[in-house]
Amino acid sequence: MSLLDIRAISVRFGGVHALEQVTMNLNPGEILGLIGPNGAGKTTMLRVITGVVKANHGEVQLEGELLNTLPIHVRVRKGLGCAQQLVRPFREMTLAENVALAAGAKHTQYPWQSLFRVERMEALRESRNWLAKVGIEDAADSYPEAVPLGYLKRMEVARALAIRPRMLLLDEPLAGLNQAEATTFADILFELNRQGQAILLIEHNLAEVRRICSRLVVLDNGRKIAEGSPETVLKQSSVQEAYIGQGNLNAEN
Amino acid sequence: MGYEISLLTAMLISIIGSLSLNLITGFCGQVSLGHVAFVGIGAYTASLLTKATTPFFAALVAGMLLAGIFGVFVGLASLRVRHDFLAITTMGVNFVFLGVVRQQDWLGGELGVSSIPDPGLGKLGFLALVFGCVVLVVLLSMQIRRSWMGYVFEAISGDEDTARMLGLDVSRYKLIAFALGTSLAGLAGGLYAHHVRFIYPDSFAFVESITILAMVVVGGNGSIWGVMLASALLSLLPQWFQFIDDYKLLLYGGLLFAVMRFSPGGLAGFAQRWFPQSQKSFTLEVDK
Numbered sequence: 032m033s034l035l036d037i038r039a040i041s042v043r044f045g046g047v048h049a050l051e052q053v054t055m056n057l058n059p060g061e062i063l064g065l066i067g068p069n070g071a072g073k074t075t076m077l078r079v080i081t082g083v084v085k086a087n088h089g090e091v092q093l094e095g096e097l098l099n100t101l102p103i104h105v106r107v108r109k110g111l112g113c114a115q116q117l118v119r120p121f122r123e124m125t126l127a128e129n130v131a132l133a134a135g136a137k138h139t140q141y142p143w144q145s146l147f148r149v150e151r152m153e154a155l156r157e158s159r160n161w162l163a164k165v166g167i168e169d170a171a172d173s174y175p176e177a178v179p180l181g182y183l184k185r186m187e188v189a190r191a192l193a194i195r196p197r198m199l200l201l202d203e204p205l206a207g208l209n210q211a212e213a214t215t216f217a218d219i220l221f222e223l224n225r226q227g228q229a230i231l232l233i234e235h236n237l238a239e240v241r242r243i244c245s246r247l248v249v250l251d252n253g254r255k256i257a258e259g260s261p262e263t264v265l266k267q268s269s270v271q272e273a274y275i276g277q278g279n280l281n282a283e284n
Numbered sequence: 285m286g287y288e289i290s291l292l293t294a295m296l297i298s299i300i301g302s303l304s305l306n307l308i309t310g311f312c313g314q315v316s317l318g319h320v321a322f323v324g325i326g327a328y329t330a331s332l333l334t335k336a337t338t339p340f341f342a343a344l345v346a347g348m349l350l351a352g353i354f355g356v357f358v359g360l361a362s363l364r365v366r367h368d369f370l371a372i373t374t375m376g377v378n379f380v381f382l383g384v385v386r387q388q389d390w391l392g393g394e395l396g397v398s399s400i401p402d403p404g405l406g407k408l409g410f411l412a413l414v415f416g417c418v419v420l421v422v423l424l425s426m427q428i429r430r431s432w433m434g435y436v437f438e439a440i441s442g443d444e445d446t447a448r449m450l451g452l453d454v455s456r457y458k459l460i461a462f463a464l465g466t467s468l469a470g471l472a473g474g475l476y477a478h479h480v481r482f483i484y485p486d487s488f489a490f491v492e493s494i495t496i497l498a499m500v501v502v503g504g505n506g507s508i509w510g511v512m513l514a515s516a517l518l519s520l521l522p523q524w525f526q527f528i529d530d531y532k533l534l535l536y537g538g539l540l541f542a543v544m545r546f547s548p549g550g551l552a553g554f555a556q557r558w559f560p561q562s563q564k565s566f567t568l569e570v571d572k
Contacts, residue, residue: 081449103448103449104448104451104452104453104454105451107448107449107450107451108451113449115446115449119443119445119446121438121439121442121443121446122442123438123441123442124438124439124442132435132436132439132450133450133451135432135435136450136451138432139432139435139436139451139452140451140453142433142436142453142456142457142460143460145431145432145433145435145436146427146428146431146432146433147431148431148432149430149431149432151432151435190450194450194451
C-alpha cells in the first residue's frame with residue numbers, strides 16, 4: 032500500500048487551474064522528486080497535502096486515511112513533516128530550541144496539559160541529535176540571525192524530522208545554496224532516505240534530483256506530464272519541452 | 285495611612301490588569317486594544333451581583349467567568365484576523381462594551397453603578413486580598429512562561445503558520461491565552477469596583493485600554509517584572525503628582541512613542557542592554 036495517495040486533485044484559483052486531475056503516490060521508504068517549471072503547481076500540491084490549500088476536487092490519503100477534512104496541525108501529527116520553501120525559523124529561539132519545540136510534540140498535544148509540563152531538557156537533548164543528523168550541531172545554541180541560509184535550511188529539515196514524521200515534504204530545500212552546499216545537503220537527504228525515511232522532494236536542481244531520487248513526477252501547467260525513473264523521465268521530449276520551451280527544443284534539434 | 289493603602293491597592297489592581305494583557309499580547313503575540321472592556325465586564329458583573337447580595341468572592345469569580353467567556357468570543361475573532369486587523373477588531377470591542385453599558389438602564393446607564401457594597405475586609409484586609417491575587421497572577425504568569433504552554437505561545441507570537449506546521453493546535457492555544465488573560469482582567473475589574481465602590485462607563489473608556497497597553501509596552505512586551513514595574517510607576521505617578529495626571533494622555537502617548545523608537549523591548553529590553561550579564565541569568569531563571 033502507498034504511504035501517500037493523491038487522487039485526481041484539482042485546485043482552481045479564480046479562473047486559473049493550478050492543478051488539474053493530478054494523481055500520484057509516495058511509496059514507503061521512497062524518495063520521490065516532484066519537479067516541473069515555475070508555476071507548474073508543485074508548491075500548490077504540497078499545500079494541498081498539508082491542508083494550507085483546499086482542493087476543489089480529489090482526495091489525499093495517508094496510509095489509507097482520508098486527510099481532506101483535517102486541519103493542518105492534525106495532518107502534521109498524523110505524520111507529515113514539512114520544510115517550507117522560504118526558511119521560517121522562530122527568530123527568538125536558538126536552533127536547538129526551534130527543533131526542541133517540535134521534538135516535544137507529546138508535551139504540546141493537549142494545550143491545557145502543556146501548562147503543567149515544564150521539563151525541556153529531554154527535548155533539547157533530542158534536538159541536538161536531530162541537528163547532528165543534518166550536520167549542524169555546532170550551531171545548536173546560535174540564533175537564526177547568526178547562521179547562514181544553508182544552516183537554516185538544514186534546521187528546517189531537523190525540525191520536520193523531530194516530529195518523527197512518516198514522510199518528509201521538502202519544498203526546494205536546495206534553493207539558494209551554492210553547488211557544494213547543495214551537494215552536501217542532497218547527500219544528507221539521501222542518507223536519511225537510506226535509513227528508511229520517505230521523502231517527497233520538490234526541487235529545481237535537476238542534477239541533484241537525478242542523483243538522489245528513485246522516481247520522478249513531473250508537473251506542467253497544473254497537469255502531470257510524466258512519471259517514472261529519473262533517466263527515462265528527463266529524456267522525454269514533453270518534459271524537456273516544459274523546461275526549456277518548444278522553440279528552444281527545435282533550435283537544439 | 286488610609287490614602288497610602290488606597291494608593292497601593294489601586295497600584296496592585298493595575299498590575300493585575302496589565303499582567304492579564306501581558307498573557308495575551310506579551311506571551312502569545314495577540315494585540316488587544318480593547319482590554320479594559322473585560323475589566324469592565326468583571327467590574328459590572330461583580331458589583332451588580334454584590335448589590336444583589338451575592339457573597340463578594342462568588343461575585344468576583346462570576347465576574348472572572350463572564351469576562352473569560354466574552355474573551356473567548358473575541359479570541360474566536362483572532363482566529364480569523366491578525367495583526368493590525370485584530371488590533372482594530374479589539375478596539376471595536378471596547379466601543380461596543382461602552383455603547384452597551386451607556387444605553388442600558390439596568391447597568392446604570394451613564395450614571396454607572398454606585399453604592400457598591402463594602403466587601404467587609406477592612407482597608408488592610410482588602411489590600412492583603414489584592415496582594416494575594418497579584419502573587420497568584422505572577423505565579424501563573426511564571427508557570428506559563430516556563431511550561432510548554434509558554435513555549436508554544438512564544439512560537440505563535442513569532443510565526444503562527446510555522447507553529448501549525450509543527451503540529452501545534454494554534455487556534456486552541458490562542459483561545460486559552462484569551463480565556464486566561466480576559467478572566468484575569470475580569471478579576472482586576474471586580475477588585476477595582478469594590479475598591480472604588482463606584483463605577484461608570486468612563487472608568488472603562490478607550491483611553492484606559494491604551495493605559496494598560498502602555499504599561500505592557502513600556503515594561504517590555506512579555507516581561508513579567510518589566511510590566512509590573514511599569515504598571516507600578518504609571519499608576520502611581522499620576523496620583524503622586526497632580527500635574528502628571530493633567531497630562532496623562534500626553535505622558536502615555538509620549539512614552540509609547542519613545543519606547544517604540546528607542547527601546548522596543550521596553551524597560552526589560554533597556555535593562556538587558558545595560559546589564560546584559562545580570563539580565564541574562566534573570567531571563568533564564570525567572571522569565572523562562
